[in-house]
Amino acid sequence: MDPYVILICRTQEQQSSVASGHGSEPEWNENFVFNVSEGVNELRLKIMDSDTGTAHDFVGEATIPLDALFTEGSIPPVAYNVVKDGHYCGEIRVGLTFTHEDRRERSEESFGGWKESGY
Secondary structure, three states, X not given: OOXXXXXXXXXXXXXXXXXXXXXXXXXXXXXXEEEOOOOOOEEEEEEEEOOOOOOOEEEEEEEEEOHHHHHHOEEEEEXXXXXXXXXXXXXXXXXXXXXXXXXXXXXXOOOEEEEEEEO
């Protein structure tokens, strides 16, 4: 398996690198920055298997609630269940950090951002 992760926060989407040759125990240790606004309450992770010459396979997905992140400022790496078709198929460890930005210093309607790091 050559897995990668698609991170989705409302309309923003980012993708990790492919962990080639790591099988079912990949490690990414990558950072991603998203701008978040009021009403954002979850991050979706879609785990995919990269295939050369054919469509990439959907492995499963995890949903991370963000309320505690906004309250605490950060969440240490925690395991989240990966589910496919309603069935548990593994877990992914993710640590999150939220940084509040003063809206008066920015021209866009952003309330802050956070970084994600997958293990």
